Amino acid sequence: MNGMMGHNMADSSGEAARLIFTPEVEAETAPVWERLRARMPAVEWPIHAPLIAAINRLKRSKNAVILGHNYMTPEIFHGVADFVGDSLALAREAARTDAKIIVQAGVRFMAETSKVLSPDKTVLIPDLQAGCSLASSITAADVRLIRSRYPGLPVVTYVNTTADVKAETDICCTSGNAVQVVEHIARQWGVDRVVLLPDEFLARNVARQTSIQIIAWAGRCEVHERFTGRQIDELRVMYPHAQVLAHPECPPDVLAASDFAGSTAAMTDYVTRLKPRQVVLITECAMADNVASESPETEFLRPCNLCPHMKRITLTNIYDALRTDRYPVEVDANVAVRARRAVQQMIDLPPPTAPARYDLVKARYHVNVELI
Ligand code: SF4
Numbered sequence: 069m070n071g072m073m074g075h076n077m078a079d080s081s082g083e084a085a086r087l088i089f090t091p092e093v094e095a096e097t098a099p100v101w102e103r104l105r106a107r108m109p110a111v112e113w114p115i116h117a118p119l120i121a122a123i124n125r126l127k128r129s130k131n132a133v134i135l136g137h138n139y140m141t142p143e144i145f146h147g148v149a150d151f152v153g154d155s156l157a158l159a160r161e162a163a164r165t166d167a168k169i170i171v172q173a174g175v176r177f178m179a180e181t182s183k184v185l186s187p188d189k190t191v192l193i194p195d196l197q198a199g200c201s202l203a204s205s206i207t208a209a210d211v212r213l214i215r216s217r218y219p220g221l222p223v224v225t226y227v228n229t230t231a232d233v234k235a236e237t238d239i240c241c242t243s244g245n246a247v248q249v250v251e252h253i254a255r256q257w258g259v260d261r262v263v264l265l266p267d268e269f270l271a272r273n274v275a276r277q278t279s280i281q282i283i284a285w286a287g288r289c290e291v292h293e294r295f296t297g298r299q300i301d302e303l304r305v306m307y308p309h310a311q312v313l314a315h316p317e318c319p320p321d322v323l324a325a326s327d328f329a330g331s332t333a334a335m336t337d338y339v340t341r342l343k344p345r346q347v348v349l350i351t352e353c354a355m356a357d358n359v360a361s362e363s364p365e366t367e368f369l370r371p372c373n374l375c376p377h378m379k380r381i382t383l384t385n386i387y388d389a390l391r392t393d394r395y396p397v398e399v400d401a402n403v404a405v406r407a408r409r410a411v412q413q414m415i416d417l418p419p420p421t422a423p424a425r426y427d428l429v430k431a432r433y434h435v436n437v438e439l440i
Contacts, residue, residue, distance in 0.1 A: 083391065084384045087118035096121045100147045103361045107142060119383040120147040126390040132169035134386065135161055135182065138332040139352040139378040140173050146361060148386060149173055154332045155181075155227045156242040160415060162186055171389050172397075175377045177203040179397040180231040184407045191397045194385035198377045202228040202317075205287030206266040211236035214263060214440060218283060222253040223263045225410065226270060228289070231399045233265075235406035239413040243270060243316045244331035244424045247277045249414060254280045268439065269293065273316045273323055275435040277426055282437045289317040291373045295350050297321030299371065303348055310346040310369055313338060316426055318350055320434075326350065329426035338425075339363050352378065 097117040104113075120143065127134065127150070135158045136149025145152055151161040155178060162170060162182035169190045172179035177200055179193040211233055215223060225237040226246070234240055241249035241264075250262050262280050264271040266287030275282040295318045303312065304325075313335045314326040323329045328338050332355055339347055339359050346367045349355045353372035360368050388394065399407070 084119060084387055087122050089114035089118050093118050093121045096124075097147070100143075103146045104142055106364065107357055107360055116143040116147065116383060119387050123148045123383065123387050123390060126387070130169055130390060131167050132171055132390060133161075133165050133167040134171045134173050135178070137174035137178065137378065138336070138358060139354045139375055140358075140381060141354055141379070142357045142361065143383055144173050144381065144386065145354070145358045148383065152358075154242060154244060156244050156331070156414075157333060158182070159185065159227065159242075159411060162191075163412075163415060165189075169390075169393075171386060173381050173386060174198070175200045175203075175381075176397070177228055177230055180399055180407075181227060181234075181411060183397045183399050184231050184234070184404045184411060187399075187401075187404055187408075190393065192389045192393065193395050193397050194382070194389040195380040196395050198380040200228055200377055201290040202226065202267055202287045203230055203233075206233055206285055208232040208236050210285075211265065214265070214285075217440075218261075218263055220257075221259060221261055221263055221283070222257045223265065224249055224253055225265050226267050227411070227414075229266060231403050231407040234410045235403045237265070237410050240411045241414060242331060244333055245414065245417065245420065246270060246274045246316070247426075248417065248420065248424065250274055250280050250282070251278055252417060263440075267317055269319050270316050272320050272435075272437055273318075273329070273426060273431065275437045276320065276430050276433060282435075284437045284439050286439055291352050291375045292317035292350075293319065294373050295319065295322045295371075297325045300325035300350070303369075303371075307346055307348070307369055310348050311342075311344040312348045312350060314350040320431065322350060323426060323428065323431045326428065329428060329431060330424060334425055335359070336362075339366055354378070 133150040136152045163185040170182050171192045175198040183191040223237040227240050263283045266285040268284050268286045271282050271284030312326040313328045314322050348369045352375050356368040
């Protein structure tokens, strides 16, 4: 296996290196460059443009679409993705598309979700190692044990989990709809306690937004757990006029110190609609780069953290994925049926009229959660 992968990698570098920056490629990719030029050194463009042109041609000839998460680098996000958004938007798109092939420009659990929703389509993940600290924090066996410990309580799972884990749960949620899902399932089951897995901080933040009691698991996103409330206080001193927007996978004291909290889609909406003069996006670094091209009047300040898993996806491995149909993601049929039920339950909920935001007054009050 290693030998084979080594051969493929050598082959792929060779193929990508053969693509050159011709006047035709320059003309074909000019609209993309227009969007990126403010955020990318001109010297990088002749490297990206031939790959972008080749990927877009391959997509057309193979009836493929690329689903690009908000944390993809700008050349992927603006250059080759057919649909961009957060996990929820991409899950909806995967269920809807007529394309034969889906290339998931994101991490593995997202590709599994697409496969679960589109079992007849080929779903490709450009790098098999694109994992997630949250998804690997919990197994299907853990969920079965939790169920036996909390009989009669519904189990809600964040979409950042494997298909095996989703298959053991009642309904999925994303950071954008977690409060809505928790309240919906509690009503449906006639209970006032809900198990919300596996992100501890998301669970703690959701607990502050609802009267439903939350039972949580100690999973963490390695990108968002590193932000601290103290960092936000320091930022306030340095940039007193900056708006601070935080993702709900951050620790509760980060949300409590912010001006806005919501999913990546909600953050994008906030910046493009309200056009703040200075903004700090407390999330993965690519978010600022991608929103910046739509918001030239806003200055994006650091800090941000990189997700090493998301960053495994590159134009080169997307090109190789499309060219050689690799790496197809498979999900056991029985697991897929059960996982689909949990994801579909979430998709079938009425879509929010506006991107969900967390109430920051409520976010400042401590609420106990039971940590498993
Ligand atoms: S940003 Fe966090 S939740 Fe998203 S893939 Fe990376 S580790 Fe997982």
